[in-house]
Amino acid sequence: MLEELRQKVWEQNLRLNDLGLVLFTWGNVSAIDRQSGLVVIKPSGVLYETMRPEDMVITDLEGNVVEGNLRPSSDLPTHLALYAADPEIGGVVHTHSPWAVAFAQAGKDLEPLGTTHADYFHGPVPCTPDMQVAEVQSEYERHTGDVIVRTFRDRHISFPHTPAVLVKNHGPFTWGRDAAEAVYHAAVLEEAAKMAVLTYLVNGDAAQAPAVLLDKHFRRKHGPEAYYGQRG
Template sequence: MSHLELKRQVYEANMELHLRKLVVLTWGNVSQIDRAAGIIAIKPSGVAYDQLRAEDMVLVDLENRVVDSRLRPSSDTKTHTHLYRHFDTIGGVTHTHSTYATAWAQTQQAIPCFGTTHADYAYGDIPCTALMTDEQIARDYEEETGVQITECYRGRNPMEAPMVIVAGHAPFTWGRNAHDAVSHAVILEEIARMAYLTRTLRADTGPLKQAITDKHYLRKHGKNAYYGQK
């Protein structure tokens, strides 16, 4: 993929995030990696969405070195690159401070699978990381945010739940590419809102029956999946 095409795709994904009203001011970013080239395109830091252009997307390598840009990359770049280094099946990452998902982050709680909407897109709960320690904060905050996430997924396939709640912070999502990661951010916000309303209506609601969870997840993602078109 050319650098121009990579930038264009990441620009469009960032604008989709803005269109979906998942970001306020400059509170969010999307990236995508070209695995063959080892290059990542990401939103520049602190630039308003109505001022963004495709050529403004910043190219960095997996060690956070800027490859091509007149602007500084997102302040969350080290979190994105950490995820790309440790989750080798992902191709895009999205970070927002969307309202309901962030509320779950601020309560430091995972989102249980209460219903089939959740089960269609994430197998099991949407996990919440451990709270960052003082030692981590004193090191490299953005890199350590990535560590929080990858530690949370130790022993778990990141594509089975392509979305996470970072304790005290906000959500991150990922997917096959930038567009996929943004779609998961949209889905996560809806799941978070539904879960909040579920708990509000009935505080002692338990997780969905496992057999129903399995059916809904596997009909979309299993080897014998039949949802959608071939």
């Protein structure tokens, strides 16, 4: 089933490793086929160097395994919550990349200090609040998804315009129109977080760039006013 999507998800999981965004088995990529309502995701705890396309696990939107001999990633319920939250999300990534994790562990939003950030994220990348004890102790991964969705809705943040989140004391999740774009955003998020840390080292009082500049950079790449890159 979904042979082509399985291949793409496998390739993007390997790309996480190639980009230096994961160590060992730390991370996962998934993608959804909206027509069938099925999700393809990395198997749990399998080393990237030993994975094959046929190892990717196919599940339905309730998390039931439809095809595959291995257990799906333990983060599957978080991925499913994101797919349910916005129909434009076609791929989801979770990593423990260190610069982004630093903000998650500090419980801080990644503020838009400059135009690199603004090219991809419209406003701060939010850090979620603490999860409740009961949320951690029962159905933890599903509640992780719930706290992400709640954070975006409470703060009126657009999933397509800010395709990343920092789960407090845990790490980043990113998404996109497909698995490749979700991985791309994971790499951009890590680089933006690194730039922010270095900026704070140079100037501990650094603040958000002017709103008009941030908005200009976002809109020249996104939406009807976009003019960056080539057409066709």
